Amino acid sequence: MAILDGFLTSISGFLRAKDALQLKSWLAVEPPVDEQYYKLAQELKVSFRDGDHLERRITKLIPENDDGKADEGDVWPGFLVFMKDYLEFWRDVNFEDLLQTHLQLTGLVNACITALSNSSHGIVVLPTAIQLSQALSTLAMTLDNRPDLTRRLRKVTDIDQGETRKTLVESTAESIQRAFTMCLTERSSNRNGIGRDGKPEGKKIGIYSFANLALKLFFKCRKTQSANQLFTNISQHSPPLALYPASQRVTYLFYLGRFLFINDSFYRAQLCLQSAYDQCHAQCINQRRNILIYLISANMILGRFPSRPFMSRPEAAGILEKFAPISKAIRKGDIVAFKRALGPESGNEQWFFQKGVLLPLLYRCEILVWRSLARRVFLLTYTWPFDLNSRKAPTLEITDLVVAAQYCQKVLEGWQKPVDSMAVMQSGRTHPNTLFMKSHDLVPPPQGPKKLGAQGGTVYGNKMPDLLEIEAIVASLVQQGLLGGFISHNQGKFAILGAKIRGGPLNAGFPGVWEVVKTRAEREGKNTEVPAWVRSERKAPMGGVVNLSGIARPVGSGG
Amino acid sequence: MSAAPASGAAPTTKATVADKSADSTKETKPAPALEEDDEFEDFPVENWTQEDTEVPGDNTHLWEESWDDDDTSEDFSAQLKEELKKVEASKKR
Numbered sequence: 001m002a003i004l005d006g007f008l009t010s011i012s013g014f015l016r017a018k019d020a021l022q023l024k025s026w027l028a029v030e031p032p033v034d035e036q037y038y039k040l041a042q043e044l045k046v047s048f049r050d051g052d053h054l055e056r057r058i059t060k061l062i063p064e065n066d067d068g069k070a071d072e073g074d075v076w077p078g079f080l081v082f083m084k085d086y087l088e089f090w091r092d093v094n095f096e097d098l099l100q101t102h103l104q105l106t107g108l109v110n111a112c113i114t115a116l117s118n119s120s121h122g123i124v125v126l127p128t129a130i131q132l133s134q135a136l137s138t139l140a141m142t143l144d145n146r147p148d149l150t151r152r153l154r155k156v157t158d159i160d161q162g163e164t165r166k167t168l169v170e171s172t173a174e175s176i177q178r179a180f181t182m183c184l185t186e187r188s189s190n191r192n193g194i195g196r197d198g199k200p201e202g203k204k205i206g207i208y209s210f211a212n213l214a215l216k217l218f219f220k221c222r223k224t225q226s227a228n229q230l231f232t233n234i235s236q237h238s239p240p241l242a243l244y245p246a247s248q249r250v251t252y253l254f255y256l257g258r259f260l261f262i263n264d265s266f267y268r269a270q271l272c273l274q275s276a277y278d279q280c281h282a283q284c285i286n287q288r289r290n291i292l293i294y295l296i297s298a299n300m301i302l303g304r305f306p307s308r309p310f311m312s313r314p315e316a317a318g319i320l321e322k323f324a325p326i327s328k329a330i331r332k333g334d335i336v337a338f339k340r341a342l343g344p345e346s347g348n349e350q351w352f353f354q355k356g357v358l359l360p361l362l363y364r365c366e367i368l369v370w371r372s373l374a375r376r377v378f379l380l381t382y383t384w385p386f387d388l389n390s391r392k393a394p395t396l397e398i399t400d401l402v403v404a405a406q407y408c409q410k411v412l413e414g415w416q417k418p419v420d421s422m423a424v425m426q427s428g429r430t431h432p433n434t435l436f437m438k439s440h441d442l443v444p445p446p447q448g449p450k451k452l453g454a455q456g457g458t459v460y461g462n463k464m465p466d467l468l469e470i471e472a473i474v475a476s477l478v479q480q481g482l483l484g485g486f487i488s489h490n491q492g493k494f495a496i497l498g499a500k501i502r503g504g505p506l507n508a509g510f511p512g513v514w515e516v517v518k519t520r521a522e523r524e525g526k527n528t529e530v531p532a533w534v535r536s537e538r539k540a541p542m543g544g545v546v547n548l549s550g551i552a553r554p555v556g557s558g559g
Numbered sequence: 560m561s562a563a564p565a566s567g568a569a570p571t572t573k574a575t576v577a578d579k580s581a582d583s584t585k586e587t588k589p590a591p592a593l594e595e596d597d598e599f600e601d602f603p604v605e606n607w608t609q610e611d612t613e614v615p616g617d618n619t620h621l622w623e624e625s626w627d628d629d630d631t632s633e634d635f636s637a638q639l640k641e642e643l644k645k646v647e648a649s650k651k652r
Contacts, residue, residue, distance in 0.1 A: 134601075141598075216599070246612075247602035254599060281607050282614045290599040304622040312616055331628040334635045372627070379631055380640050400643055407642045441645070506627075514624040 003040045004048070004087070008061035011083065015124060016065065018073040024127035027086060029105065030135040031095060044091035051088065058083050073124055078115040082125070085111040098139065099149055102168065105136045106175060113179045116203070119186075123203055126183075130209045133176045137213045140172040141220060170226070173217035177230065180210035184237045192537045193239045200239045207238055208248040215255035227259055231532035238534045250276045254291050256532055261294055261360070267521040268530045270298040288315035296323055297357040300330075301364040303513025322348045330365060333372030335408040335458050338365070343456070362455055368513055370473050371482045374494070375510045377404050386504050393485070393495040394505035398471055405465040407442070409458045413449035415442040467492070481516045484508050 007026075014022045028037065048054040058080055065074040089108050093101055112129045116122045143150055150168060166174075183206040186193075195201040211230060218227045241249055257272030273295040280288050292315055296306050305327040310316040325341035328334075342362050343349055352358035378396045386394065417440050452461045459465045459473075474494050477483040485496040485508075496509035521527050630636070 220598075245606035247605050247607075251599070251602070279612055281602070281604060281611050283611075284600075284602060286597055286600045287602065290597070299622055304624055305626055307620055307623045309617040309621055313614060327626070331626050332633070332635050337635070375627065376631070376636060376639065377643070379629065380636060380643060400646075403642055403646045404639050407639065506629075510627070512625055512627075514622075 003036065003043050004057065005061060007040060008058060008083075012062040012075070015062065015073045015075055015079070015121075018124050020124045020127050023124060024131050027128045027131070029086075029089065029108070029132060030138070037090060040087075041090040041093070044087055048087070048091065051084065054087060055080070055084050058087070074121060076115075076118045076121050078111075078118050079121070079125065082108075082111040082115040098143055098146070102136070102139050102143055102172075105132070105139060106172065109133055109136050109175055110178075113175070113182065116179060117182055126203055126206050129179055130206060133179060133210060133213050136172055137176065137217055140169045140217060144169050144220060167221050169217050169221040170223050173214045173221070173223075173226065176210055176217070177214045180207065180214055180230065181233065183207045183210060184233055193237075194243065194537065198243070200243050204239055205244075207234070208241070208244045208252050212248060212251045212255065215252070215259075219255065219258065224259060224262055227255070231256065231259065234534065235532045240534050240537060242535070246279055246281070250280045250287065250291075253279070253533070254287070254294075256530075257291075257298070258294055258356075260530075261298055262356070264360075266298045266301045266360075266364070267517065267526050270295065270302060271527070271530055272533060273298060285315045288313075289319065292316060292319060293355050293357065297355075297361060300327060301360060302517045303368060305330075322346075322351060326361065326365065330368045330372055333369055333374070333376045335369055335373065335405070336411045338369045339412060339456060367477065367480070367482065371477055371510065371513065373404055373408075374401055374474065374477065374483065375506070377401050378505070378509065382505065386499065388500060393497065394499050394509065395488075395491075395493040395495045396509075398467060398474060398487070398492045398494060401474065402465060402467050402470045405458050405470055409464055410442045410444075412452060412457060413462060414445040415449070416445065417441075418443055481511070481520065482513060484511055 011023065011026065013019075014026065028034075044054070048057070062075050062080065062083065065072055085108050089104050093104060095101060109129070109132045112125060112132050115125050116129045144167075183203040186203045188201045188204060190196065190201050193201050193204045199205065200207065211234065214230060215227055218224055218230075241252065244252075253272045253276035257269045257276060260266075260269035260272060273291055277288065277291045277295055280291060282288075292310075296319065299305070300323065306316070306320060306323065310320060325346060326338065329338035329341050340346060341348075342352060342358060349358065352361065374396060377400050378394075381397065381400050382394060449462060454461050457463060459469050463469075471487065471489070471492075474483065475487055478485065478487065478494075483494065484498060484502070485494055487494050494509075496505045499505040499508040502508035518527075631640070
């Protein structure tokens with residue numbers, strides 16, 4: 001019993017000394033651990049099969065503090081329960097059986113979180129609770145990647161009194177979320193939960209450690225909507241994110257950015273992800289790469305493309321190539337190339353899908369392709385040069401855009417030009433009379449047009465776009481501010497407004513996408529305030545009032 | 560305490576954690592040999608400074624905001640031009 005007694009005496013000493021870090025390093029659960037832990041486990045197996053016996057031993061060796069010294073720490077019932085669970089964990093654990101280990105560790109984490117809830121002494125187990133939660137989270141992630149091991153889960157969860165619907169990862173996230181809520185809602189003596197040293201006070205220091213673990217698990221099990229409550233709570237109760245260490249800030253902003261991305265809030269997603277990217281350690285390539293995938297996706301949807309500096313960055317290797325065909329197609333307004341850049345032909349479709357960016361890119365960038373196509377048709381059909389003295393507004397015939405859209409639709413359906421026998425005979429040289437000859441029309445493939453999925457066509461599957469649809473698309477572009485002008489339905493024209501004062505019809509009719517998006521976001525206040533990204537101190541402690549006005553900083557300047 | 564697990568087994572001060580992990584970052588991340596399905600990993604270091612985030616090269620113009628392509632001599636434009644011309648011609652007839 002020598003090892004157990006020594007162990008408990010030391011733990012008691014750490015409690016008295018309020019040495020949270022020593023407690024954490026002694027209360028290890030995750031291999032590799034010191035040989036002594038296995039010896040301790042052996043001793044427990046031999047002498048402490050009986051839980052009551054073990055409990056008595058713990059109570060004896062970790063006694064209450066009778067001295068009554070105010071500056072010393074003390075034991076509390078929740079801690080004794082946790083210690084018993086901890087020792088039973090080591091007594092019973094079999095690391096070969098990961099599923100059973102997960103179940104035991106879940107129990108242990110719950111006991112530790114309950115111990116943490118003690119208002120006067122609980123804080124001393126905060127680092128331990130974080131450490132145990134990390135171990136539990138890692139184990140849950142490992143198990144999620146091993147369906148062969150979780151096959152038995154049905155049996156195990158049946159014992160778990162009916163909560164069979166939740167996956168292992170999800171229930172782990174919920175356990176950890178309990179600790180998060182405890183840290184977040186702890187009543188603090190100082191204003192705003194910030195201590196005199198400028199750091200988050202008491203248990204509030206643990207907010208983002210637990211939040212990030214829970215978020216990681218929510219994203220892993222694709223239950224991202226469960227994160228909603230977490231973000232709402234952070235908005236209401238958290239001290240500013242800037243007060244937390246860089247690793248926690250970056251991880252949190254990464255998940256918040258992804259959450260906003262999933263919820264179609266691309267401008268705010270971009271703000272979070274850009275800040276995460278800017279604050280990330282230069283050598284942490286894995287994290288930078290993960291951030292970059294969503295940062296590029298969000299920016300492309302908002303009309304900004306990755307620029308040259310990325311080319312020399314190791315985290316961008318292999319990523320830029322996947323996005324480049326999309327931006328190239330958007331620039332040209334080439335619907336065919338756009339569909340192909342995101343389709344199976346690109347070889348990247350699965351990758352985009354797995355990252356969760358395929359559908360947002362496909363649905364959200366399409367309108368940018370239409371804008372460019374309209375611009376291109378205008379470039380090709382307008383009678384240049386632009387006459388500054390003319391009173392007539394420059395116009396685009398909507399029927400011309402229909403022709404362009406129908407051409408794209410035909411190519412998507414596999415239509416081809418018949419082989420020009422004369423050109424072949426002349427080895428490709430153009431016949432002098434070409435100008436007067438009717439060039440060959442595209443013809444459908446002999447086996448019939450290729451069957452297109454709903455998203456595979458220009459408007460909808462194999463539907464050949466007509467005037468009505470194209471006019472609707474132009475109207476949508478005008479409404480979104482991506483085309484500057486109006487539609488004359490009677491004349492079938494889109495007329496550009498302000499060509500004289502805005503430097504010509506191209507600038508006036510086709511304003512830069514990012515410029516439009518940014519102006520709109522600024523008008524709506526989206527550039528200064530991102531829900532759940534706490535940038536300033538709360539004015540009233542525990543009042544639940546978030547005041548972010550005027551204090552928030554621009555992108556990347558901190559947070 | 561003598562029988563208890565060695566307390567040196569885990570780092571106890573913040574400084575040790577930071578230094579140790581900073582070194583390991585340098586050692587373990589020499590090249591971006593990355594799997595495509597890499598998940599967002601835990602950071603090996605708890606905290607770092609602004610300087611640690613700086614990467615060489617241009618950091619101010621990461622995003623291209625004006626990207627319109629006015630070149631109408633490339634393939635796609637040529638094909639569109641041909642289509643438009645054809646339809647124009649058939650209208651006149």
